[in-house]
Amino acid sequence: MGRVYNFSAGPAVLPEEVLKEAQADMLDYKGCGMSVMEMSHRSAMFDNIIKEAEKDFRELVGVPDNYKVLFLQGGGSLQFAQIPMNLMKNRVADYIVTGNWAKKALAEAEIYGDAKAVASSADKNFTYIPDCSDLPIRENADYVYICENNTIYGTEYKKLPNTKGKLLVADVSSNFLSRPIDVEKYGLFFGGVQKNVGPAGMVITVIREDLVTDDVLPGTPTMMKYKTQADKDSLYNTPNCWCIYICGLVFKWLKNMGGLEEMNKRNEKKAALLYDYLDQSKLFKGTVRKEDRSLMNVPFVTGDKDMDAKFVAEAKAAGLENLKGHRTVGGMRASIYNAMPYAGVQKLVEFMDKFEKENS
Numbered sequence: 001m002g003r004v005y006n007f008s009a010g011p012a013v014l015p016e017e018v019l020k021e022a023q024a025d026m027l028d029y030k031g032c033g034m035s036v037m038e039m040s041h042r043s044a045m046f047d048n049i050i051k052e053a054e055k056d057f058r059e060l061v062g063v064p065d066n067y068k069v070l071f072l073q074g075g076g077s078l079q080f081a082q083i084p085m086n087l088m089k090n091r092v093a094d095y096i097v098t099g100n101w102a103k104k105a106l107a108e109a110e111i112y113g114d115a116k117a118v119a120s121s122a123d124k125n126f127t128y129i130p131d132c133s134d135l136p137i138r139e140n141a142d143y144v145y146i147c148e149n150n151t152i153y154g155t156e157y158k159k160l161p162n163t164k165g166k167l168l169v170a171d172v173s174s175n176f177l178s179r180p181i182d183v184e185k186y187g188l189f190f191g192g193v194q195k196n197v198g199p200a201g202m203v204i205t206v207i208r209e210d211l212v213t214d215d216v217l218p219g220t221p222t223m224m225k226y227k228t229q230a231d232k233d234s235l236y237n238t239p240n241c242w243c244i245y246i247c248g249l250v251f252k253w254l255k256n257m258g259g260l261e262e263m264n265k266r267n268e269k270k271a272a273l274l275y276d277y278l279d280q281s282k283l284f285k286g287t288v289r290k291e292d293r294s295l296m297n298v299p300f301v302t303g304d305k306d307m308d309a310k311f312v313a314e315a316k317a318a319g320l321e322n323l324k325g326h327r328t329v330g331g332m333r334a335s336i337y338n339a340m341p342y343a344g345v346q347k348l349v350e351f352m353d354k355f356e357k358e359n360s
C-alpha cells in the first residue's frame with residue numbers, strides 16, 4: 001500500500017517533497033558522513049541548519065527585528081505555564097475561552113494569579129467565536145489570551161479581539177503558517193509545530209523583545225525564562241535538532257510554494273470544496289457557525305453514531321485515514337493542513353458523496 005490521505009489533527013501530514021529530501025539526506029547529510037540526528041548541536045553544520053531555519057521563518061512570516069523567534073520544547077502545553085511565569089507581572093490575565101486548549105491554558109494561569117475568562121463559547125459547545133469587540137478587559141490585566149484556531153471544535157478567529165490596549169497573546173498551533181499574520185498585533189504568539197508545520201517535539205514562540213526580561217515570577221526555573229533561550233539563540237541546552245531541521249525544510253517548501261499568501265489561497269480553496277459539499281449534503285452537516293469556520297480543522301456529523309462509525313471505517317478502507325472526530329464533538333473531523341493536497345480533499349468529497357448516495 002502507498003501513502004494514504006492523512007486527515008489527522010496532529011501529528012499530521014507533512015509535504016511529501018520534504019520527507020523525500022530528508023530521506024535522501026538521512027545517512028549522509030551534505031557530505032558530512034552522518035545524519036542530522038547524530039551531529040552535535042554545537043557543530044558548524046548544525047549551526048548553519050538552525051540559523052537558516054530562523055532566517056527562512058522570519059522571511060516567510062515577516063517577523064520584525066524587534067521580535068525574537070524561539071525554538072522551544074515542552075509543546076504548546078508548557079507554554080500555558082511559561083506565558084504567565086514570564087508575563088503575569090501584576091498576576092492578572094484575561095482569557096477568551098473558545099475550546100479545550102484555551103481552557104487548559106486558563107487553568108494553568110490560575111496557578112500563578114488571577115486569571116479569568118472574559119468571554120466564552122462554552123454555552124454552545126464551542127461552536128462559535130464570541131463577539132470580542134467590547135470585552136470587560138481589566139484595567140490591570142497583563143495580557144489577553146486567545147487560541148486562534150480551535151483544533152477540536154473547528155472554529156477560527158477571522159478578526160483579532162479588541163484588547164483595549166493590552167498585550168495580545170495567542171496560541172496559533174493549528175493554523176500556524178496557514179495564512180499571513182500581522183506579527184506586530186501580538187506581544188507573543190506560539191505554535192506547537194506538529195499540527196501544521198513539522199514533526200512533534202517543538203513549539204515556536206515569537207515574542208516582542210521588550211517582553212524578554214529577567215523580571216519573571218519568583219521560582220521560575222532557568223529553562224522557563226524566555227530570556228534564557230533568547231540570549232542563547234535557542235541553544236541554551238540541546239534543542240530538538242531533528243525537528244528544527246525538518247521545520248527548516250518545510251519553511252523552504254512554503255517559500256517555494258509562494259509563501260503564506262499563496263498558502264492562504266490554497267487553504268481557502270480546499271476548505272471551500274469541503275464546506276460547499278457539507279452545506280448541500282442531506283446526510284452530513286458541519287458543526288460550526290458559518291462565519292467562524294476554520295480553514296484547517298473541519299468537524300462534521302451525520303447525527304447517527306453508527307452511521308459515523310460506518311463512514312470512518314469505509315473511508316479508511318478507501319485510503320482516507322484519521323477522520324474520526326474528537327470525543328467531545330463526536331462524528332468526524334477532517335484536518336486539511338498546508339501539506340494536504342487539493343486532490344486529497346477532492347477524494348474525500350467524492351467519497352462522502354458516494355457514501356451519501358449509498359446510505360440514503
Ligand SMILES: *Cc1c(COP(=O)(O)O)cnc(C)c1O
Pocket residue numbers: 010074075076077078101147149150151171172173174192195
Ligand atoms: C495540540 C494543541 C495544543 C497542545 O500541544 P502539545 O504540543 O501537545 O502540548 C495546544 N494548543 C492547540 C491549539 C493545539 O491544537
